[in-house]
Amino acid sequence: MPHTNTQDTLVGLFVAAGIASLFFLALQVSNLSSFSRGNTYEITARFTNSGGLKVKSAVSAAGVKIGRVKSISFDSKTFESVVKMDIDAQYSTLPDDVTASVYTAGLLGEQYVCLDGGGSDDYLKNGSKIEITNSSLILEKALAQFFFKSAEEKKSSSDDKKGNGKK
Amino acid sequence: MIKFFNYLGATTRASFTKLGRATYFLIGILAGIGSVIVRPRLLLKQLHSVGVLSFLIITISGLFVGMVLGLQGFYILSRFDAEETLGVMVAASLVRELGPVVSALLFAGRAGSALTAEIGLMKATEQLSGMEMMAVDPIKRIISPRFLAGFLSMPLLAALFSAVGIIGGQIVGSGLLGVDVGAYWSQMQATMDFREDIINGVIKSIVFGFITSWIALFEGYDAVPTAEGVSRATTRTVVNSAFSILGLDFILTALMFGDN
Amino acid sequence: MDNRNPPQNSLVSVHNLTFSRGQKKIFDDISLEFERGKITAIMGPSGTGKTTLLKIIGGQLFPEKGTVTVNGRNVHHLKRDELYTLRKRMGMLFQSGALLTGMNVYDNVAFPLREHTQLPESMIRTLVLIKLEAVGLRGARDLMPNELSGGMARRVALARAIALDPMMIMYDEPFTGQDPISMGALVLLIKSLNTTLGLTSIIVSHDVQETSAIADYIYVLSEGKVVGQGTPQEIQQSSSEWVQQFMNGAADGPVHFHYPAKEYMDDLLFTEKTLFPRKRLIGGKSTTKRSRY
Numbered sequence: 001m002p003h004t005n006t007q008d009t010l011v012g013l014f015v016a017a018g019i020a021s022l023f024f025l026a027l028q029v030s031n032l033s034s035f036s037r038g039n040t041y042e043i044t045a046r047f048t049n050s051g052g053l054k055v056k057s058a059v060s061a062a063g064v065k066i067g068r069v070k071s072i073s074f075d076s077k078t079f080e081s082v083v084k085m086d087i088d089a090q091y092s093t094l095p096d097d098v099t100a101s102v103y104t105a106g107l108l109g110e111q112y113v114c115l116d117g118g119g120s121d122d123y124l125k126n127g128s129k130i131e132i133t134n135s136s137l138i139l140e141k142a143l144a145q146f147f148f149k150s151a152e153e154k155k156s157s158s159d160d161k162k163g164n165g166k167k
Numbered sequence: 168m169i170k171f172f173n174y175l176g177a178t179t180r181a182s183f184t185k186l187g188r189a190t191y192f193l194i195g196i197l198a199g200i201g202s203v204i205v206r207p208r209l210l211l212k213q214l215h216s217v218g219v220l221s222f223l224i225i226t227i228s229g230l231f232v233g234m235v236l237g238l239q240g241f242y243i244l245s246r247f248d249a250e251e252t253l254g255v256m257v258a259a260s261l262v263r264e265l266g267p268v269v270s271a272l273l274f275a276g277r278a279g280s281a282l283t284a285e286i287g288l289m290k291a292t293e294q295l296s297g298m299e300m301m302a303v304d305p306i307k308r309i310i311s312p313r314f315l316a317g318f319l320s321m322p323l324l325a326a327l328f329s330a331v332g333i334i335g336g337q338i339v340g341s342g343l344l345g346v347d348v349g350a351y352w353s354q355m356q357a358t359m360d361f362r363e364d365i366i367n368g369v370i371k372s373i374v375f376g377f378i379t380s381w382i383a384l385f386e387g388y389d390a391v392p393t394a395e396g397v398s399r400a401t402t403r404t405v406v407n408s409a410f411s412i413l414g415l416d417f418i419l420t421a422l423m424f425g426d427n
Numbered sequence: 428m429d430n431r432n433p434p435q436n437s438l439v440s441v442h443n444l445t446f447s448r449g450q451k452k453i454f455d456d457i458s459l460e461f462e463r464g465k466i467t468a469i470m471g472p473s474g475t476g477k478t479t480l481l482k483i484i485g486g487q488l489f490p491e492k493g494t495v496t497v498n499g500r501n502v503h504h505l506k507r508d509e510l511y512t513l514r515k516r517m518g519m520l521f522q523s524g525a526l527l528t529g530m531n532v533y534d535n536v537a538f539p540l541r542e543h544t545q546l547p548e549s550m551i552r553t554l555v556l557i558k559l560e561a562v563g564l565r566g567a568r569d570l571m572p573n574e575l576s577g578g579m580a581r582r583v584a585l586a587r588a589i590a591l592d593p594m595m596i597m598y599d600e601p602f603t604g605q606d607p608i609s610m611g612a613l614v615l616l617i618k619s620l621n622t623t624l625g626l627t628s629i630i631v632s633h634d635v636q637e638t639s640a641i642a643d644y645i646y647v648l649s650e651g652k653v654v655g656q657g658t659p660q661e662i663q664q665s666s667s668e669w670v671q672q673f674m675n676g677a678a679d680g681p682v683h684f685h686y687p688a689k690e691y692m693d694d695l696l697f698t699e700k701t702l703f704p705r706k707r708l709i710g711g712k713s714t715t716k717r718s719r720y
Binding site for chain 3: 288289292293294296297298299300301302303304308
């Protein structure tokens with residue numbers, strides 16, 4: 001059989017290029033490198049509304065990603081959204097009185113959980129609950145409020161005008 | 168009218184018979200894989216003719232597909248002032264869909280048709296029959312190594328296609344159109360998930376490699392042993408592979424990304 | 428059918444074999460004996476399934492009825508492994524040669540040795556050169572199959588068939604499409620291999636002269652039956668009209684020149700009247716249904 005060294009080399013190059021591409025995709029393109037899933041601890045927060053938050057959404061503190069949303073479930077007794085999060089074990093000194101808020105990255109971007117504030121000497125640990133939460137801002141509600149407000153303002157200002165006119 | 172139903176019945180029956188033969192053939196191939204592992208030289212030779220010879224077409228096509236995605240994506244995304252997410256768009260389309268699907272289609276056209284023609288010609292020139300008479304099982308000796316080579320090459324080729332495409336997208340996006348290189352990569356890394364996107368893409372390409380190699384080898388083995396029969400079998404390989412790849416792609420996509 | 432050969436001296440025996448392809452009966456209850464160490468020829472016109480017979484003996488096709496025994500074993504009752512073991516001792520020379528096109532002459536001859544033995548490469552080289560020398564093509568070892576002439580390809584295939592030192596060789600139309608010189612070379616080779624290696628040879632052929640020259644015993648087949656058998660001399664003097672026509676190559680005889688058809692005159696008139704009925708009415712303008720195709 002005509003097996004040559006060149007052939008072997010070419011096959012070797014091909015396989016190496018293929019495997020290198022797989023590594024490239026894994027490490028350079030996806031987020032495999034940015035977040036090690038080995039050591040994490042779990043914390044829970046309850047929101048009256050978690051909005052468009054999804055499993056695997058980011059959890060960040062001061063803009064740095066420190067974990068991911070693990071699960072989102074609905075508590076039918078309290079009508080609250082129960083969000084469990086995995087936080088990277090290296091961030092082990094978060095005060096246990098932080099505020100968890102659901103924010104949106106940009107106007108149309110992904111929603112994420114932001115942890116901020118707090119000054120307690122006790123730290124969050126596995127199974128901790130975050131007491132203070134801010135729910136997601138619902139665009140429709142916000143707009144409705146805005147329009148309602150501006151309508152009221154208009155009304156009151158026009159009332160003023162009318163009053164002025166009478167005078 | 169009766170003639171039409173007769174024809175319909177006969178055709179349906181013939182296609183089921185063919186599927187049965189193909190399944191039986193596949194079992195034979197899989198049973199022969201063990202003997203290939205004992206003789207890696209056979210596999211190496213086929214990896215050369217299946218993988219290495221598809222290398223160039225896959226790399227060049229990947230580069231161009233990535234560049235086109237970069238261009239098209241840029242113009243669409245710039246309408247929403249979201250050019251920074253170009254990396255996400257290019258990577259997601261390549262890794263999830265275009266990488267596995269287009270490289271499988273190219274593979275069927277380049278390596279699949281060559282396999283069918285080779286096996287069909289071996290059948291037409293009595294080489295397979297002659298091998299049987301020399302007490303050498305042609306499925307073990309000829310078919311299984313080719314199958315294994317196709318099956319192993321496909322994920323590598325698809326990964327290569329995606330990787331080159333992403334780089335092509337970057338060349339156009341940040342080189343020509345001025346998207347920030349850092350944004351291109353960081354947005355991509357933030358959005359693309361290893362398990363969800365990369366692994367699913369690899370699974371797809373493994374399935375496509377399996378199905379394409381199976382179709383190509385079976386069509387060759389089942390070809391009418393004449394020049395015309397072999398040329399028809401080659402055409403059928405490309406057509407059937409394309410249908411199977413696209414059909415399976417829909418099913419796999421629904422299974423993998425459907426519940427999100 | 429009388430069995431003139433004592434069965435214990437037969438290497439291959441075919442008993443009451445029936446085989447059909449679709450509706451057509453290729454073999455209809457035939458019995459053949461192939462003696463050890465002799466050259467037995469099966470002759471007959473094209474399309475009488477002579478190649479099919481070799482494939483049945485080789486265990487590639489299964490008969491509907493009847494048995495085939497090779498070296499005392501029923502070929503079609505063997506398990507796959509046993510059949511493969513038996514096939515290592517059965518050489519077959521295909522009409523096209525069936526050389527593996529991906530490798531050169533040397534590797535083709537070495538192929539069965541490499542597949543079936545664990546011999547070191549130096550020993551394989553010696554064996555391959557011996558076999559190539561036997562067919563006179565030791566100098567052609569580096570050529571690829573597509574660089575060989577038809578006769579050379581068959582000789583290489585012959586070298587490959589004897590690589591494992593089989594007990595028998597089946598030749599499928601070894602003389603077809605050969606120029607007189609290669610034909611002569613092949614005749615000589617088959618004869619000398621038979622005598623020097625003590626091979627049992629089965630030749631399937633329709634080349635009367637060459638086959639008669641080397642065969643010890645001849646069966647003549649037609650329409651699934653044995654129509655004549657005996658030594659070449661006996662066959663030459665056969666009283667059967669059919670055998671005479673075949674051996675002498677007459678154009679007409681019991682086998683007609685024309686394929687069965689209805690009367691010639693009727694056929695011509697039929698076309699005129701029924702296929703183009705309106706042609707005359709319209710006057711040359713062929714607007715009949717058929718003309719669309």
